[in-house]
Amino acid sequence: MTAQQQLEAGARALGLALEEDQLAKLMQYLGLIQKWNRVHNLTALRDPEKMLTHHLLDSLAVLPHIHGNRLLDVGSGAGLPGIPLAIARPDWEITLSDSNHKKSSFQQQAVIELGLGNVRVIPGRVEDIQPAQKFDGVISRAFSEIADFIACTHHLLTAGGCWYAMKGVRPDEELAQLPAGVEVERVVPLDVPGLDAKRHLIILKAV
Numbered sequence: 001m002t003a004q005q006q007l008e009a010g011a012r013a014l015g016l017a018l019e020e021d022q023l024a025k026l027m028q029y030l031g032l033i034q035k036w037n038r039v040h041n042l043t044a045l046r047d048p049e050k051m052l053t054h055h056l057l058d059s060l061a062v063l064p065h066i067h068g069n070r071l072l073d074v075g076s077g078a079g080l081p082g083i084p085l086a087i088a089r090p091d092w093e094i095t096l097s098d099s100n101h102k103k104s105s106f107q108q109q110a111v112i113e114l115g116l117g118n119v120r121v122i123p124g125r126v127e128d129i130q131p132a133q134k135f136d137g138v139i140s141r142a143f144s145e146i147a148d149f150i151a152c153t154h155h156l157l158t159a160g161g162c163w164y165a166m167k168g169v170r171p172d173e174e175l176a177q178l179p180a181g182v183e184v185e186r187v188v189p190l191d192v193p194g195l196d197a198k199r200h201l202i203i204l205k206a207v
Contacts, residue, residue, distance in 0.1 A: 165201070
């Protein structure tokens with residue numbers, strides 16, 4: 001099975017029907033990460049097969065649980081999960097934010113090379129972002145503890161919007177320390193094809 005076929009099978013197992021060009025674009029994106037990784041250390045993973053499960057499929061696993069089509073990806077690093085989500089959902093508007101200049105440069109290059117008209121990159125600290133229009137959702141993948149994630153992005157979420165925190169094991173300790181006025185809407189256990197590790201998506205909202 002080729003890597004692209006493996007990706008297609010994994011996406012199908014997640015309930016996603018991706019077009020041939022979307023699969024090809026996801027593979028091209030993976031190639032860009034591998035190329036830049038040699039010089040810029042974007043991600044600790046080096047094994048292409050692991051990158052496919054730990055980065056691409058892990059990012060796509062949250063797709064069925066996200067509502068709203070204006071999404072901010074905080075501490076996006078190599079563009080995860082934002083770029084895979086943008087490829088899978090070209091009708092969504094996705095903004096990537098990372099304080100690391102090197103990683104923001106990579107994101108910008110990936111957006112250009114992949115022709116992603118629905119993605120924009122805002123380098124710098126997320127606390128400094130002042131968008132003309134707030135976001136339906138703010139997502140992070142191993143960005144920080146949930147309370148900190150909420151504190152530094154509270155000003156960016158539209159009324160009725162949700163925070164999406166991608167975590168490994170269920171973070172009960174973090175959930176016990178939520179700031180006042182925020183509650184858990186759902187804790188979704190994720191089953192990522194080919195990934196033998198616990199994954200959870202924590203969906204939170206302001207009350």
